[in-house]
Amino acid sequence: MMLVLLITVLMAGAVVAVLAGEWNRNFPRWIALVACVIGLLLVITLWAGTGHSVADSQWLMDYRKEWIPSFGITFHLAVDGLSLLLLALTFFLGVLAVLCSWDEIRERTGFYYFNLLWILAGVAGVFMAMDLFLFYFFWEVMLIPMYFLIGIWGSENRVYAAYKFFIFTQASGLLMFLAILGLYFIHGRDTGTYTFGYFELVNTVIPFKTAFWLMSGFMIAFAVKLPVFPFHTWLPDAHGEAPTAGSLILAGLLLKTGAYGMLRFVVPLFPEAVKEMAVPAMVLGVVGVIYGAVMAYSQTDLKRLVAFTSVSHMGFVITGIFALNELALQGVVMQLVTHALSTGALFLMAGMIKERLHTRDIEQMGGLWSPMPRMGSVGLVFAMASLGLPGLGNFVAEFLILLGVFQAQAWITVAAASGLIFSAVYSLRIVGKIFLGPRKTMETVPDFSPREMLIMAALTVSVVWLGLFPQPVIDTAKPAITELVRFMDVQNTASHDQSYVK
Amino acid sequence: MSNNDFNSLMPLMVLAGASVLVMLLIVARLSHRIIQLASLLLFVIAFASLLNIREMLPYQVGSLFMVDSFGAFMIGLIIFSGLVVNVFSYIYFQEKEEGPREYYVLLFLCTLGACVLAVSNHFVSAFLGLEILTVGLYALIAYLRKRNHSIEAGIKYLVLAAFSSAFLLFGMALVYLQTGTMSFAGMAHVVATANVQPFLLIGLGFMLVGLGFKLAVVPFHMWTADVYQGAPVPVTAFIATASKGGVVAALLRFFVAIDGFRSEQLQMVMIAIAIASMIVGNLLALRQKNIKRLLAYSSIAHLGYLLVAFIPGSAVVPQAVSFYLLTYFTTTFAAFGVITILSRAESDAEELEHYKALFWKHPALAGILSVAMFSLAGIPLTAGFTGKFYVLTTGIGQGFWLLAVVLVLSSVVGLYYYLRVITTMFAGTRDLLPEPPARYPVFLGISMVVLSVLTFALIWLGIYPDAVIGVVQGLQLK
Numbered sequence: 001m002m003l004v005l006l007i008t009v010l011m012a013g014a015v016v017a018v019l020a021g022e023w024n025r026n027f028p029r030w031i032a033l034v035a036c037v038i039g040l041l042l043v044i045t046l047w048a049g050t051g052h053s054v055a056d057s058q059w060l061m062d063y064r065k066e067w068i069p070s071f072g073i074t075f076h077l078a079v080d081g082l083s084l085l086l087l088a089l090t091f092f093l094g095v096l097a098v099l100c101s102w103d104e105i106r107e108r109t110g111f112y113y114f115n116l117l118w119i120l121a122g123v124a125g126v127f128m129a130m131d132l133f134l135f136y137f138f139w140e141v142m143l144i145p146m147y148f149l150i151g152i153w154g155s156e157n158r159v160y161a162a163y164k165f166f167i168f169t170q171a172s173g174l175l176m177f178l179a180i181l182g183l184y185f186i187h188g189r190d191t192g193t194y195t196f197g198y199f200e201l202v203n204t205v206i207p208f209k210t211a212f213w214l215m216s217g218f219m220i221a222f223a224v225k226l227p228v229f230p231f232h233t234w235l236p237d238a239h240g241e242a243p244t245a246g247s248l249i250l251a252g253l254l255l256k257t258g259a260y261g262m263l264r265f266v267v268p269l270f271p272e273a274v275k276e277m278a279v280p281a282m283v284l285g286v287v288g289v290i291y292g293a294v295m296a297y298s299q300t301d302l303k304r305l306v307a308f309t310s311v312s313h314m315g316f317v318i319t320g321i322f323a324l325n326e327l328a329l330q331g332v333v334m335q336l337v338t339h340a341l342s343t344g345a346l347f348l349m350a351g352m353i354k355e356r357l358h359t360r361d362i363e364q365m366g367g368l369w370s371p372m373p374r375m376g377s378v379g380l381v382f383a384m385a386s387l388g389l390p391g392l393g394n395f396v397a398e399f400l401i402l403l404g405v406f407q408a409q410a411w412i413t414v415a416a417a418s419g420l421i422f423s424a425v426y427s428l429r430i431v432g433k434i435f436l437g438p439r440k441t442m443e444t445v446p447d448f449s450p451r452e453m454l455i456m457a458a459l460t461v462s463v464v465w466l467g468l469f470p471q472p473v474i475d476t477a478k479p480a481i482t483e484l485v486r487f488m489d490v491q492n493t494a495s496h497d498q499s500y501v502k
Numbered sequence: 503m504s505n506n507d508f509n510s511l512m513p514l515m516v517l518a519g520a521s522v523l524v525m526l527l528i529v530a531r532l533s534h535r536i537i538q539l540a541s542l543l544l545f546v547i548a549f550a551s552l553l554n555i556r557e558m559l560p561y562q563v564g565s566l567f568m569v570d571s572f573g574a575f576m577i578g579l580i581i582f583s584g585l586v587v588n589v590f591s592y593i594y595f596q597e598k599e600e601g602p603r604e605y606y607v608l609l610f611l612c613t614l615g616a617c618v619l620a621v622s623n624h625f626v627s628a629f630l631g632l633e634i635l636t637v638g639l640y641a642l643i644a645y646l647r648k649r650n651h652s653i654e655a656g657i658k659y660l661v662l663a664a665f666s667s668a669f670l671l672f673g674m675a676l677v678y679l680q681t682g683t684m685s686f687a688g689m690a691h692v693v694a695t696a697n698v699q700p701f702l703l704i705g706l707g708f709m710l711v712g713l714g715f716k717l718a719v720v721p722f723h724m725w726t727a728d729v730y731q732g733a734p735v736p737v738t739a740f741i742a743t744a745s746k747g748g749v750v751a752a753l754l755r756f757f758v759a760i761d762g763f764r765s766e767q768l769q770m771v772m773i774a775i776a777i778a779s780m781i782v783g784n785l786l787a788l789r790q791k792n793i794k795r796l797l798a799y800s801s802i803a804h805l806g807y808l809l810v811a812f813i814p815g816s817a818v819v820p821q822a823v824s825f826y827l828l829t830y831f832t833t834t835f836a837a838f839g840v841i842t843i844l845s846r847a848e849s850d851a852e853e854l855e856h857y858k859a860l861f862w863k864h865p866a867l868a869g870i871l872s873v874a875m876f877s878l879a880g881i882p883l884t885a886g887f888t889g890k891f892y893v894l895t896t897g898i899g900q901g902f903w904l905l906a907v908v909l910v911l912s913s914v915v916g917l918y919y920y921l922r923v924i925t926t927m928f929a930g931t932r933d934l935l936p937e938p939p940a941r942y943p944v945f946l947g948i949s950m951v952v953l954s955v956l957t958f959a960l961i962w963l964g965i966y967p968d969a970v971i972g973v974v975q976g977l978q979l980k
Contacts, residue, residue, distance in 0.1 A: 068968045070975060071895070108862075140882040147921070152928050159925055166921060170881075171914040178910055181898045 002046060003063045003077040003128055006087065007121050009038050010094075014117035021110015029105075032098045032113040036120070040091035047084055047476070058479045060084065067134070072184075072195035077128040082263065082333060082480040085473060086127045086256060089340055092462075093252040094120045097245035099455050100348050104244055104355060105153060112153060115145035116245060123253045127260060132180045133196040135265075136173070139221075142254065143169055146246070154241040155360075161234075161241035168234040172224040179217025183269070186210065202268050215270040215277070222266065225258030228281075228318050229288035232311045239307035240360070244351025247303060251310050251347055252340035259317050259336055263329070263484065267321070271488055274322070279409065281322040286415045288315030293422030297429060302350045302360045306343060309386060309426065312419060313339045313394075319416055320401035326485050328404020331397050333477040338393030338466055342385040345459045346430075349379055352452060353434070356445045362430075367439030372447040376435040378456045385463050387427035388420050393466030510561040510569045512551040513577050514617055517584075520544035521610035528603045538592045538945075541606045545585040545613075552578050560980045565685045568623035568755070572820050572979040576620035576751040579824075579831055583744040584613035586835050589952050590842040591736045592945045597847035598646060605645060612638035612740065616748030623759075625674045625684040628752050632670070632716070635745055636663045642740070643733040655732025662715060662725045670712025676705030686759035693760045706768060710775075716749045719809070720778035723802045727786075730798035735850055738794060739838035742801050743831045750808065754823055758979050763815025772813050776905060779806030780912040787919045794852045796919060797837060800878055803916060804830055810909050811893040814900035820979045822896040825971065829877070829889035829963055836874040836956040840867050843949055854926055861928040866950075868927045870957045877960050879920040880913055885963035892971075 013035025020027035050060045058080045067075040079087065097116060105112050122142025129135035143166060151162035180196070187204040188194035195201070206214065224231045239247050267274050292312030299305035313335065320332040352375065353368070354360055369376035385392040388399075398420065406413040448456065466473065508515070523544065527537050552574060555561070560570035588609060595602035615635030622628040640663070644656025678684055680702040681692040693702070714722040730738050762768050783803030790796040808830070811822035844851035844867065851857075860868040877886030890913070897906045963970060 067966075068971065070968060070971045137882045140887075144876065144881060144883075148928075151925060159929070162925070163918065163921060167914060167917055170917055171911075174910040174914060178894070178898070178906055181894055181906075184895075185898055 001063060002042060003061060003079060006039055006042055006124055006128075007077075009035050009042070010117045010121035010124065014114045014121070017117065018110040018114040021108070021113070025106070025109045028109045028113040029098060029102055032117055033095065035117055036091055036094040036098055039120075039124075040088070040095055043084070043088045043091050046079070047088060050084075058483045062130075067131075071133075072188075072193065072197070073133045074131050074195075074197060075134060076130040076197060077125075077134075078130045079128055080480045081476040081478065082260070083127045085333065085337060085476055086260060087124060089256070089337055090120060090123050090127065090253055092458075093248060093340060093344060096344070096348070096455050096458065097248050099451060100248065100351060101243070101245045102451060104351065108152070112149070115149045116249075118142075118145040119149070119249055120253075123249075123257060126257045130198040131196045132183070132198060132201065132265075135198075136177050136180060139173055139176075139257070140170075142257075143173075146250070146254070149246045150238060150242045153243040154246070155243075156241070157237070158241045161237040164234045165238040168224050168231075169221075172221040172231075175217045176221035179214040182210070182214050182217070198265075204269075206270070208272060211270045211273040212276070215266060215273040218261065218266050218269070219277075222258040222261040223318075225261070226255055226314050226318060227258070227311060228284055229291050229311065229315065232288070232292075235311060236304045236307040239310070239347070240301055240303045244348060244354075247306075247347040247351070248344045251306075252344040255310060255314060256336050256340060259314070259321065259332065262318070262321050263332070263480075267324070267484060268487055274324070275488075278322040278324060279412075282319045282405070282409060282412050285315045285317070285319030285322070286412055286419075288312065288318070289416055289419035290315075290422060293419055293426060296426040297422070300361055300363055302353065302362050302365075302430075302434070303347065304360075305362070305426070305430065306346045306350060309346075309423070310339070310343055312423060313343065313386075315419070316398055316401050316416065319405055319412065323401075323405040323408040324485070324488050325404050325407055326481055327407065328401050329481045329484060330474055330477060331400025331402075331404055333481070334393065334397035334400060334466070334470060334473060337473060338385070338397050338463060341459050341463045341466070342382050342392075342394055345378070345382040345456065345463075346386065348455060348459075349375065349382070352448075357441065357443070362433045364440050365434045366437040367435070368445065369435040370439070371445045374448045374453065378448075378460060379435060380431055381460055382463070383427040383431045385467075387424040391464070391467045393463045393470065396467060396470045506558060506561065507563045510555050510558055510563055511567065512554060513548050513581065514614060514621075516544065516548040516551050517581070517610055517614040517617060520548065521607050521614065524603075524606050524610060528607070534592070534596060534602055537603050537606055538588070541588050541610070542585070544610070545581060545588055549578065549581045549585065552581070560978065562623070562980075565687070566624045566627040567618075567621045568686075568980055569621050570978055570980045572824065572977045573621035573751065573755075575824055575974075575977055576747060576827075577617045579827060580613060580616045580620060580744045580747055583740065583747070583831060583835070584609060586839070586952060586956075587736045587740045587744075589945075589948055590739065590839055593942055593949060594734060594736055594842050594845060596942065596945075605642070608638045608642050608645075609740070612642065613744060616744045619748035620751040622752055623686050623755065625678070628756070629667075629671065629674065631748065631752070633667065635748060636667070636716075639663070639737075639741065639745065642737045643729060645737065646734050649732070651728070651732030652734075653732075655729045658725050658732075659729050666712045666715030666722070668712075669708050669715070673705045673708030673710075673712060676701045676708060678705075680705065686756055690759045690761070703765070703767060706762065706765075707771070710768075710771065713749055713753055714775065717746055717753075717805050718798075718802055719775050719805050720782040720802060721775075723779070723782070726802060727790075727795045727798040730801075731792060731794045731852065735794070735838055735842045735845055738797075739835060739842075742797065742834050742838070746801075746805065747827050747831065750812075750823065750827065754812065754820060755979060757812075757815070758820070761815075763813070769813060769815075772809060773902075773905065776806050776809035776813060777908050779803060779809065780908055781806075781915075784912045784915040784919075788915065790919065791854050792852050793841060793854050793857070793923065794850065796854070796923070797834070800916065800919075801834070803912065804878070806912075807890065807893055807909055810902070810905045811896045813905065814896055814902055816896065816900050818896050818899070820977055821971075821974045822892045824977055825892050825974045826889045828970070828974075829885035829960075832956055832959050832963070833874050833877040833884075833886055836870055836953060836960060837878070839949065839953045839956065840871040840874070843867065843946070843953075854923065857923065857926045858930045859927070867953075870953055872924050872927065873957050873960055875920040875923050877964070879917050883961060883964045885960045885967075888963055888967045 017028040017031040062078040125138030296308035320328040618631030718726040787799035877884035880890040
């Protein structure tokens with residue numbers, strides 16, 4: 001019931017916000033804030049309440065209700081450690097997104113917060129859905145409000161970016177839907193029960209060739225969302241044009257749904273095909289790491305620059321996922337969380353600078369440290385986080401991924417590790433261009449307001465905490481990860497048995 | 503005819519009687535308002551008479567009609583369409599220069615024709631129904647005779663519909679030549695026992711051409727955009743829904759009876775038509791700047807989607823087709839309803855440009871139009887998604903992967919222009935559309951209620967379609 005509450009509190013908040021917006025344009029932001037805080041508190045109590053039982057079973061909570069029984073569709077939500085972490089991230093970033101829009105959005109606030117909360121509801125649903133139809137449903141629910149968010153409140157080129165975002169994700173999503181339907185019918189034919197339930201479909205035996213095609217359907221949706229090179233072209237546009245909160249949610253949450261989808265669906269549903277695909281996928285990941293970093297270095301638009309760093313960081317994620325061992329997967333989970341924090345912080349900062357200087361062009365910035373020492377130091381922290389400085393969360397994540405990948409494919413690790421050097425180059429360029437050097441404008445720019453201070457403090461504390469004491473995250477994710485690895489091993493031994501028989 | 507025969511055809515009789523009654527009311531020189539309300543009442547009575555026949559289904563009337571639950575469902579949909587069109591018509595026609603009263607007579611006749619098609623079980627009744635429908639439409643399309651495009655559209659439709667009727671008749675004649683009977687049941691018997699003879703196939707091919715014109719599927723779609731644009735908006739809504747629904751029902755009944763799905767040649771032709779409609783419809787819609795033309799091309803694509811549910815020929819086909827038609831009708835009415843309300847005496851609200859900033863001026867109307875667009879695009883939370891899901895499961899369930907993939911890819915193309923409508927509505931701050939007419943508060947109120955109900959239905963079907971799916975799964979085609 002609590003899981004349903006997580007979604008309904010957001011959806012109800014959204015409706016109330018849009019109605020209250022007719023009344024007074026300050027109400028919606030308070031309503032949105034309250035809705036997100038309630039959600040965050042619920043997740044924290046859930047996490048605290050199940051802290052000790054995490055080790056026993058993978059699944060912490062479960063809610064199931066018939067939805068469209070004539071097609072075997074159920075409203076099935078469940079949460080394990082992986083979902084829980086990502087849910088906590090969702091609500092945490094949700095609170096920050098509301099706070100960072102506090103003064104930025106002055107037009108049509110009701111509809112703005114409606115969209116914001118609705119995206120969060122969709123993302124939360126994606127992280128909990130255990131029915132493939134329901135999953136697809138939530139997957140799509142988050143698209144429309146995001147389209148509105150970019151298309152209405154974005155900057156100059158917003159309409160183009162909104163179209164591109166929507167059409168890329170929708171097209172790939174529909175291909176996934178075809179794959180879901182294919183899986184549904186294969187399972188139905190084999191067993192006689194037609195169902196979209198995850199736990200039933202996981203046991204489907206699929207001929208290899210079919211499995212490959214179905215997996216491609218899933219993979220393309222997740223690869224576009226993640227994004228994997230060469231499906232990333234929507235991302236710089238969408239990030240660049242979206243309002244600050246939009247970029248924050250895109251980078252922090254929407255990209256994570258792609259990685260989550262791979263971990264939750266692609267690997268367990270098609271273990272054989274995944275193994276076949278592992279090396280090409282890892283190579284694509286490494287290409288993404290390097291390509292993203294090089295592109296980031298050559299950008300002059302601050303938001304596009306940060307967007308390309310996301311491509312680079314997400315390259316680590318896909319490389320880690322397809323290494324298919326526990327170390328790498330733990331690293332992936334860490335990377336999902338820390339990337340959301342560090343990149344989210346960089347986007348927030350880009351938004352704050354834009355509010356002050358009215359530009360995203362880093363050639364027009366420079367020397368901002370002296371008027372804004374607080375922003376400068378926080379910016380330095382997150383640039384360091386992005387380049388993987390030990391002591392900050394991203395280091396733990398990328399180190400674990402590289403360790404895990406080394407066990408699988410040593411040479412790929414060598415190439416991927418070079419990404420760390422590239423990331424140092426572009427991160428230092430961010431700091432150098434924005435905060436150091438001669439001042440380009442003589443306008444007076446105010447430093448952080450208390451609200452901005454609060455946002456950045458929350459992010460800084462989290463990223464340092466994750467860097468120094470990552471164990472709680474690792475422990476929480478562990479059951480889900482070991483289950484995943486065990487699943488792959490079972491498949492391994494099964495195929496070995498077959499080969500003995502031959 | 504026995505009592506029961508009369509009872510089972512009661513909806514048709516009410517419709518036929520209604521057209522005569524409205525004619526008498528016109529003779530009595532009653533006002534537009536009274537005639538409109540009387541027609542509304544008569545539509546409601548016709549709809550209510552359907553409830554009466556629920557108990558006796560399926561029921562065969564002579565050899566001409568077969569009133570089964572599928573037919574009754576289709577009749578219900580068609581009468582409902584007539585009712586909605588009727589509601590939207592008052593505001594639209596009241597401001598126009600021509601006398602709007604005869605319009606209602608024609609509307610009843612067209613509805614009657616479509617209903618006859620839906621239950622016909624014989625070539626004679628099918629052709630009769632089709633002609634009642636199309637002859638009425640000739641006049642309806644050209645009704646606003648002082649408008650530039652009206653006469654053009656009327657003539658175009660007249661020529662092409664007459665042409666396609668000729669094809670249809672010739673096809674029927676060839677089929678009759680080969681089978682020696684005109685009733686579907688008789689034909690089924692002959693087809694099942696004998697080998698497929700060449701004239702039969704040729705005849706079926708000719709019939710497909712004729713019906714293809716009525717359904718506006720590629721390559722018989724050329725008239726669609728011009729007719730949609732030239733016809734008055736409520737009539738366009740009627741053409742998009744009821745007239746196509748009736749033809750689809752007749753086609754399905756005929757195909758199920760003679761088991762046309764079995765013939766590989768026919769199947770290949772239908773697959774080609776479906777794929778061409780999906781692709782061409784969506785591609786041609788991309789560059790349209792006129793929302794009526796845009797919806798015309800979108801309807802071509804949607805008929806293509808419908809064929810994806812039609813072609814597999816499995817037991818679920820009637821369900822999928824009825825469900826898809828239900829969602830498509832609801833969506834189309836929501837879209838055309840908004841266009842009707844925004845239209846003025848001088849011109850229709852058809853230029854997409856005029857919809858700029860509608861979101862901020864009339865959030866309710868813009869919201870309804872957006873939901874309709876999302877539904878046409880097949881986005882979850884709306885009826886269009888559930889409909890598309892049903893169609894895809896029907897296609898994939900029988901292994902028609904090619905059709906499913908084309909459907910998905912072409913609907914991605916479709917997304918672009920549906921989004922364009924929505925983007926236009928929230929772009930800019932300058933608005934070009936005047937206020938909805940406040941002069942007819944009662945009818946504006948009724949229209950808004952109907953629109954809200956349609957929108958609610960769209961979302962309800964998108965979120966919790968189980969009840970309706972249950973109804974649709976109970977439908978039987980004898």
